[in-house]
Amino acid sequence: MTSPEELLAGLYADGWSRIVAVMVRLTRDMDLAEECAQEAFAKALVSWPASGVPDQPLAWLTTAARNHGLDRLRRARTEAAKLREVALSDSSPPDFPADGDIPDERLELMFTCCHPSLNLDAQVALTLRSLAGMSTAEIARAFLVPEKTMGQRLFRAKQKVAHAGIPFRVPPAHLLPERLPAVLHVLYLLFTQGYGDPAHARLSLEAIRLARVLCALMPDEPEALGLLALMLLHEARRAARFDDAGDLVTLEEQDRARWDAARTAEGAALVERALRRGRAGAFQIQAAIAAVHASANDPARTDWAQIVGLYDHLARLAPSPVVDLNRAAALGMAHGPEAALPLLDALDEPLRDYYLLHATRADLLRRAGRPDAAAGSYEAALALAPTEAERRFLRGRLCASTPRR
Helix, strand or coil: CCCHHHHHHHHHHHHHHCCCCCCCCHCHHHHHHHHHHHHHHHHHHHHHHHHHHCCCCHHHHHHHHHHHHHHHHCCCCHHHHHHHHHHHHHHHHHCCCCHHCCCCCCHHHHHCCCCCCHHHHHHHHHHHHHHCCCCCCHHHCCCCCCCCEEEEEHHHHHHHHHHEEEEEEECCCHHHHHHHHHHHHHHHHHHHHHHHHHHHHHHHHHHHHHHHHHHHHCCHHHCCCCCCCCHHHCCHHHHCEECCCCECCCCCCCCCHHHHHHHHHHHHHHHHHHHHCCCCCCHHHHHHHHHHHHHCHHHHHHHHHHHHHHHHHHHHHCHHHHHHHHHHHHHHHHHHHHHHHHHCCCCCCCCCCHHHHHHHHHHHHHCCCHHHHHHHHHHHHHHHCCHHHHHHHHHHHHHHHCCEE
């Protein structure tokens, strides 16, 4: 039997963001909204073990948060607070609503957190705090900054939301195409932050959870489906990306039996569903590339020509040096390393500090039978690699490429 504490822990993931979103709409104060959500969960942790879990737990928590908000506003003495109290008192009925009747304001909260007037760091921090319910200390650890620095970042972001007139709403239809990419970008940034470092895997899972919320609330947006598909297809590989010693395993060397079959199947189905809308976007194309990899049980049977074609499409939709680098790597698999190496020369200037440029060149040189040149590129990549697992991998390749004397 599930204990009240376990039930609350399960409710926290989705319940926190829903309650915060409702309270932001009612109070127009992000700090107060978070305080109300915290108070509701704290009150439930004391009350539920003693009196039992209510029939409508989300409604109980939402009402407890709302009551705390009213109490806080009543204690305030400014005229503005009194006006907010009137608005808050009139905006929801006094009785407990059913869980299914609780408004889901998370979409508005997503667009508020990712408003273009906020810089990217602020967008990420607000999303993790308000929608994922992570503490300031947790967010600071994930992004390798002091807790004080992250606290200041959150404070400035909330102040800007409060004082710059950032609206708590989904943008009107004519602005949606230019605003949705910011939300998708922040979610994918969260995912990649957790995917690149196993110690921060929670970020990847939170990004997937929030993408599911976004898809449920905006079911007709194919790029949201494409992003969710892309994250699921990558997350499916997590168990195979590192060996038992914690060393990195390349995609072509991964044991595909260790890939998560359920996530792979769901991701592939979402790609097809998104592409059928006839509005292909960058996340959909990246997901399609991941799906091609997933469809080959044997890496040797990967359809590299199809992947090159998808990268051609991606380069037209979202041109960037990183896309060109990935296309060159795929071309090297499809037609041999010598066909791809000249393409990297044009990327030396824009990507000179990007370790994967040097790692890709090193791998192509290794496969072309040029170990001395490969060793130099491995050394350049090693100096720039961001994680210890990647550095260990590159050291191993460097040792293998360095001629024995």
